[in-house]
Amino acid sequence: MEEKNKFVREVAEKKYEYGFTTDVQTEIIDKGLSEEVVRIISAKKGEPEWLLDFRLKAYRYWLAQRQPDWAHLTLPEIDYQAISYYADPTQGRKKDGPKTLDEVDPELMKTFDKLGIPLEERLALSGTAVDAVMDSVSVKTTFKEKLSEKGIIFCSISEAVREYPDLVRRYLGTVVPYRDNYFAALNSAVFSDGSFVYIPKGVRCPMELSTYFRINARNTGQFERTLIVCDDGGYVSYLEGCTAPMRDENQLHAAIVEIVVNDNAEVKYSTVQNWYPGDAEGRGGVLNLVTKRGHLRGANSKLSWTQVETGSAITWKYPSCVLSGDNSQAEFYSVAVTNNYQQADTGTKMIHLGRNTRSTIISKGISAGRSQNSYRGLVRVAPGADGARNYSSCDSLLLGSECGAHTFPYMDVQNDTAVVEHEATTSKISEDQLFYCNQRGIPTEEAVGLIVNGYAKEVINKLPMEFAVEAQKLLSVSLEGTVG
Amino acid sequence: MLEIKDLHAAINGKEILKGIDLTVRPGEIHALMGLNGAGKSTLSNVLVGHPAYEVTRGSVTFNGKDLLALSPEERSHEGLFLSFQQPVEIPGVSMVNFMRAALNAKRKYQGLEPMSAGDFLKLMREKRRIVELDSKLANRSVNEGFSGGEKKRNEIFQMAVLEPLFSILDETDSGLDVDALRIVAEGFNKLRTPETSALVITHYQRLLDYLRPDFVHVLIGGRIVRSGGPELATEIENRGFDWIKAGIPEE
Numbered sequence: 001m002e003e004k005n006k007f008v009r010e011v012a013e014k015k016y017e018y019g020f021t022t023d024v025q026t027e028i029i030d031k032g033l034s035e036e037v038v039r040i041i042s043a044k045k046g047e048p049e050w051l052l053d054f055r056l057k058a059y060r061y062w063l064a065q066r067q068p069d070w071a072h073l074t075l076p077e078i079d080y081q082a083i084s085y086y087a088d089p090t091q092g093r094k095k096d097g098p099k100t101l102d103e104v105d106p107e108l109m110k111t112f113d114k115l116g117i118p119l120e121e122r123l124a125l126s127g128t129a130v131d132a133v134m135d136s137v138s139v140k141t142t143f144k145e146k147l148s149e150k151g152i153i154f155c156s157i158s159e160a161v162r163e164y165p166d167l168v169r170r171y172l173g174t175v176v177p178y179r180d181n182y183f184a185a186l187n188s189a190v191f192s193d194g195s196f197v198y199i200p201k202g203v204r205c206p207m208e209l210s211t212y213f214r215i216n217a218r219n220t221g222q223f224e225r226t227l228i229v230c231d232d233g234g235y236v237s238y239l240e241g242c243t244a245p246m247r248d249e250n251q252l253h254a255a256i257v258e259i260v261v262n263d264n265a266e267v268k269y270s271t272v273q274n275w276y277p278g279d280a281e282g283r284g285g286v287l288n289l290v291t292k293r294g295h296l297r298g299a300n301s302k303l304s305w306t307q308v309e310t311g312s313a314i315t316w317k318y319p320s321c322v323l324s325g326d327n328s329q330a331e332f333y334s335v336a337v338t339n340n341y342q343q344a345d346t347g348t349k350m351i352h353l354g355r356n357t358r359s360t361i362i363s364k365g366i367s368a369g370r371s372q373n374s375y376r377g378l379v380r381v382a383p384g385a386d387g388a389r390n391y392s393s394c395d396s397l398l399l400g401s402e403c404g405a406h407t408f409p410y411m412d413v414q415n416d417t418a419v420v421e422h423e424a425t426t427s428k429i430s431e432d433q434l435f436y437c438n439q440r441g442i443p444t445e446e447a448v449g450l451i452v453n454g455y456a457k458e459v460i461n462k463l464p465m466e467f468a469v470e471a472q473k474l475l476s477v478s479l480e481g482t483v484g
Numbered sequence: 485m486l487e488i489k490d491l492h493a494a495i496n497g498k499e500i501l502k503g504i505d506l507t508v509r510p511g512e513i514h515a516l517m518g519l520n521g522a523g524k525s526t527l528s529n530v531l532v533g534h535p536a537y538e539v540t541r542g543s544v545t546f547n548g549k550d551l552l553a554l555s556p557e558e559r560s561h562e563g564l565f566l567s568f569q570q571p572v573e574i575p576g577v578s579m580v581n582f583m584r585a586a587l588n589a590k591r592k593y594q595g596l597e598p599m600s601a602g603d604f605l606k607l608m609r610e611k612r613r614i615v616e617l618d619s620k621l622a623n624r625s626v627n628e629g630f631s632g633g634e635k636k637r638n639e640i641f642q643m644a645v646l647e648p649l650f651s652i653l654d655e656t657d658s659g660l661d662v663d664a665l666r667i668v669a670e671g672f673n674k675l676r677t678p679e680t681s682a683l684v685i686t687h688y689q690r691l692l693d694y695l696r697p698d699f700v701h702v703l704i705g706g707r708i709v710r711s712g713g714p715e716l717a718t719e720i721e722n723r724g725f726d727w728i729k730a731g732i733p734e735e
Binding site (some may be wrong): 437446451456 | 533555556560561565572576590626647
């Protein structure tokens with residue numbers, strides 16, 4: 001016990017590796033939220049009337065709602081008037097934003113270097129196109145031209161609103177309506193930037209598309225909005241990676257991701273989330289309150305969510321799938337790690353509407369320190385979903401005796417032909433296992449990394465290769481010294 | 485090589501070892517026999533540094549170093565190996581990854597570069613043959629779903645990969661059928677060199693017939709009460725421990 005506490009303290013003293021801030025000229029509008037602020041955001045972006053309308057409706061709806069409290073989380077009081085809703089680090093440079101790498105602020109480039117983002121074109125070899133989002137404005141989109149040859153659109157959502165207004169208007173808010181929940185309404189009112197992807201009919205996207213989100217300026221909430229549309233027979237694999245610099249105050253992050261999958265199309269969405277988790281005493285850290293949902297509209301469509309969550313003080317996130325198309329297939333693979341005072345309430349919803357729809361849920365929770373880690377999932381089979389199948393497996397791994405793991409599986413099956421299976425296990429890394437490793441010469445920290453990665457292997461293996469390696473490192477780093 | 489002097493050790497405040505003296509020189513095999521609860525496993529656990537045991541008195545030097553001052557992994561790197569009585573299962577961690585981590589940790593300690601994946605897999609194949617371990621087992625998780633015999637073979641396989649100077653076999657023969665015992669014992673003998681030595685804990689003569697120990701010690705009540713040559717093991721096999729116990733004065 002004594003030993004264990006010593007290790008916990010050591011982790012406590014470990015500094016957050018990505019805790020630096022970049023000194024760039026940032027234009028921030030005054031703190032506070034009002035109809036006026038919503039109008040300013042929309043005006044700054046030169047948005048069309050319909051979008052301003054959408055924002056205003058969302059704002060008015062949000063005003064009438066209360067912050068939800070059903071999750072197994074202790075959410076601090078958020079002062080929405082103390083947050084600035086728009087920060088633009090590219091202002092003070094050229095008005096239209098940088099066109100080539102040389103035009104990007106060198107300080108900004110250094111930030112991305114520290115994060116190891118492959119922004120340089122030479123990294124085309126790694127097959128990754130990056131839409132880097134720093135605070136609210138998309139800094140640079142690589143490979144855009146190469147993608148556009150195939151008719152693929154990959155750009156910031158602001159640019160999409162300007163260049164492809166019809167596409168955006170057709171799909172925006174159709175998967176996650178602004179009335180969906182409190183944070184979705186907030187995002188719909190004030191969303192600043194994010195990514196837009198359109199894969200045309202029959203096109204397989206030849207490279208992984210990737211967005212690196214990063215919160216930089218102080219007291220700015222980040223409200224990204226991502227919209228991915230994969231048309232009939234298309235395919236795309238999308239990766240979102242997140243880090244945030246060290247901050248004392250909680251930072252609000254309320255994003256929305258909407259995915260539309262049409263007939264015979266397939267989308268893979270992978271997330272490696274490493275936002276600042278707060279310090280060892282539970283001070284600071286990002287509040288990650290995110291709504292992610294995919295609509296499998298088409299027959300035989302496929303969607304998989306893979307997430308490795310190691311960061312944030314609080315994670316409230318349920319990447320979900322609505323399976324309307326007959327024979328559509330959805331997957332959710334998740335590893336959520338919590339340490340110190342982190343809290344995670346995460347899981348998925350699988351809504352089976354179409355016939356012979358299939359869904360798989362593999363969730364691995366890892367809790368250490370004094371953290372609380374909950375899986376919350378809903379499997380719903382509608383009356384018309386003949387032959388629907390779901391398999392859910394939710395495992396929890398505990399490191400130490402002061403953390404908590406919880407499982408809240410909900411099932412609502414309204415069709416007799418449906419088959420729904422649920423399995424759950426809870427385990428602990430035993431001292432015997434660690435000693436066995438020690439005796440073979442493997443130090444405890446490495447042993448924990450080995451065991452945790454073995455435990456999470458099923459999910460990690462679903463990530464694209466480069467990111468799987470990164471995720472493995474992240475798992476080990478996040479849990480260093482948690483077991484003695 | 486290994487010198488134990490007046491070693492006392494306790495678990496949960498209860499003293500189990502009450503003054504062990506034992507010297508093992510390079511190339512020697514020492515057998516340690518005794519009834520259950522005599523302290524045999526305690527001695528092996530103390531030597532490899534299990535955190536549950538507390539050394540209350542005495543010293544252990546290993547190749548001139550103060551063994552008790554080293555962490556369990558340093559002891560391993562210095563060449564100490566324990567074939568566990570009950571090897572634990574580690575789900576999700578493949579034998580390949582496990583052994584690679586172990587071997588590279590040792591190489592790092594020795595100031596060597598990690599072994600390349602190709603060389604490592606070749607090494608695994610070579611060493612597997614020593615204990616006739618199925619290639620499929622090597623790809624499975626550490627000890628997960630292994631039979632009792634497979635677990636023990638797997639211990640000797642790990643010993644083959646790590647090439648320790650001093651090995652402790654803690655009832656490696658328990659739960660083995662005749663064939664498995666032969667394979668394990670012959671595998672162990674193949675790994676012997678004039679520089680390596682071992683402490684073999686067993687209840688039975690069978691294993692010792694294969695390993696041919698140089699010395700046999702009897703542990704009773706936390707002390708070595710009798711030492712002798714291989715003939716002592718034969719005598720115990722025939723007469724049990726009572727005649728030895730009868731000669732010990734009451735505490």
